[in-house]
Amino acid sequence: MLQENSTTALLDETARTIACATSRRQFINHAGRGLLAVGVAGTLGPIAATPAEAADLGSGDAALPPTGPLDITLPPLEAPTDPKAGPFPNPDAPxxxxxxxxxxxxxxxxxxxxxxxxxxxxxxxxxxxxxxxxxxxxxxxxxxxxxxxxxxxxxxxxxxxxxxxxxxxxxxxxxxxxxxxxxxxxxxxxxxxxxxxxxxxxxxxxxxxxxxxxxxxxxxxxxIQYEPLNREAMKRVRAKQYGQTKLIQMMDCQNQAHDNQWRHKKALAGGGALPDIGLYCLNTTRFLLGEEPDEVFAYTYSTPGDDRFKEIEENVSFTLRFPSGVISQCLAGYGSFNSKNYMVHAETGTIKMDPAFPYKGLKQEFVHAPEGKQVIEQPSNPGKQQFALEMDHMALCVRHNQQPYTPGEEGLQDQRIMEAIYKSAREGKPVKLTAGVGKTDAFRGTPPQDDAA
Structure with missing residues (x-):
């Protein structure tokens, strides 16, 4: 009983200290000692919500409003001459x-x-x-x-x-x-x-x-359509920051394990390098330009005797031609050393991403000559977790009843083009495309919020 009374008194004193504290330092000095004592006593469990509070929490319904801005201000840590810190993170309550x-x-x-x-x-x-x-x-x-x-x-x-x-x-x-x-x-x-x-x-x-x-x-x-560096590349391409885009080179290769995985079975994978990693080349080109190709020409090849590629293609090469005149050369392979990059060649500059497609560690360069002297810019990678970005975008679309930026129609368009790529490789000639030609972002929905995650 003595221990319980002491703990209650300690909590009351801590609460009064928190309510009256005029600075973070005072709070830490008082509350820190209180929390240590509570930890030693070891008698406190979770604080239960009242029935009314529990009702307010809801049951996870997507219609719940967001938490709102983290309305807390603190004195700055940096001098006026130093760069200012950004806002506090603003996650929803769980x-x-x-x-x-x-x-x-x-x-x-x-x-x-x-x-x-x-x-x-x-x-x-x-x-x-x-x-x-x-x-x-x-x-x-x-x-x-x-x-x-x-x-x-x-x-x-x-x-x-x-x-x-x-x-x-x-x-x-x-x-x-x-x-x-x-x-x-x-x-x-x-x-x-x-x-x-x-x-x-x-x-x-x-x-x-x-x-x-x-x-x-x-x-x-x-x-990739939600990742910050790739989004910056897209914005510069569409704004014609370096003039009109002329040529694009895309590469996505990796050497797969000899382990009889499902990706080597056509019935499960639908194809080989094309639908798995070549798709990054196809979809990223379309994303950067915002337009749809009107023709494709392709080749496929598999190394004889390699059991991984009995049912699927090892390598695929395809060229996309766009109504604006841009030509994109894309290469994807399942049996060569890891290489995942692209270059966008415009009139007065080049955008490089190397690597471009991995889950982390992406690097970007902008090469141009604004006053006749070559300049290389290398923006820092904000290090956003790519899957967090896309999952948060979908969550916001559910909450606000908006069409996702990459809806089913975007996937359908890629599937149309991949089937044309396979047809071109079989027949050895170009294949014409019509869906979405002449429209900007023909198959995309609500753009993501760049600061959403």
Whole structure:
């Protein structure tokens, strides 16, 4: 009893100190001693909300308003002559974030997507779907997901009964995207689907139709279109900062493991280097220019005797021609040393990204000669987690009822062009394209907020 009374008195004194403190230093001096004493006593549990407060927290409904600006001001740490610090981070309170169910626990989910939620401002993981109960239990414990929110693929449709889940993020082999988007739409959930969208134009069209019928949003996870350095490149290209763009070179190569992975099976992957990594070259070119190609010419090749490429292409080379006159040369390969970069050649300057497509460590250069002398600018990388950026964008689109910047129609257009690339490679001649030609951002929705995450 003595210990309990002492603890209560200590909390009262700490509360009075906090209320009356006139400076951060005073608060730290008083509250720090109080917290230490409480920790030693070891008698305090979580502070419970009153019934009214608990009701105000809601149940994770996406219609909850954002937390609002962090309305706290502190005296500056720097002298007036030094650069000023930016604003404080402004994340939503946890109960106001949009809840995601992640479907599939492979490399991408475990290495990038689940960790990415730690840098999200508007999104949070609330459910998992996997065919491996043991792996799912470990991941759920690591990321604070309730066991009751862990589902098998057979139980996937039960997500419709979970009000905590507003968005389903599908991270499965390409051939499974179609089925799980359709089932997710029937469950009444918004969908974020990994690229490529599907294995055929027909599947893409059915996915879009299913989401429209269910009145849910469909976004394709084109992370490059949300990454700050690539967005800066896009802005300079479209503003003609270095004059008219003339030529673009795109390269995305990697040497894959000899491990019989699903990416080497056509039925699961839909193709080889093209839909997996060549898609970055295709989609990024379209993103930078904001226009659609009107012709494509392509080649494919696979090394004889390499078991990885019995069913799929190892290498693909394709040239995109645009109505503005821009020509983009794109190369992608599954059997060569890692190289992921691009260059945009304009009249008075060049934009370089090397590397351009990895999950982190991107580097950018602007090379131009404003007064006859060559200048190289190397902007610093803000280091934003790319998956956090795209997940927050989808969360804001759900909250504000907006069309995502990279909706299903964007994925469908890439699938149309990829099918034309394969046709050109088979027939050995150029293939004409018509969809979206003459329009700017023909298949994109609401642009992302550059400071959203």
């Amino acid at each position: 109960d106001q974030r949009v809840g995601y169910a992640i479907v599939g626990l492979g490399h991408l989910t475990l290495a990038e997507i689940l960790p990415g939620f730690g840098q999200c401002k508007h999104a949070k993981p609330v459910a998992l779907v996997s065919g491996s109960p043991d792996k799912m239990a470990k991941a759920a414990k690591q990321y604070g997901i309730k066991p009751s929110n862990c589902y098998s693929y057979q139980d996937y449709d039960k997500l419709k009964d979970n009000p905590e889940v507003q968005v389903i993020y599908i991270v499965l082999p390409n051939s499974m995207h179609h089925e799980y988007v359709l089932r997710g739409a029937r469950a009444g959930k918004h969908i974020l689907c990994e690229k490529p969208m599907a294995n055929s134009v027909k599947e893409c069209e059915e996915m879009i139709a299913a989401c429209q019928k269910a009145n849910v949003k469909l976004m394709i996870a084109y992370r």
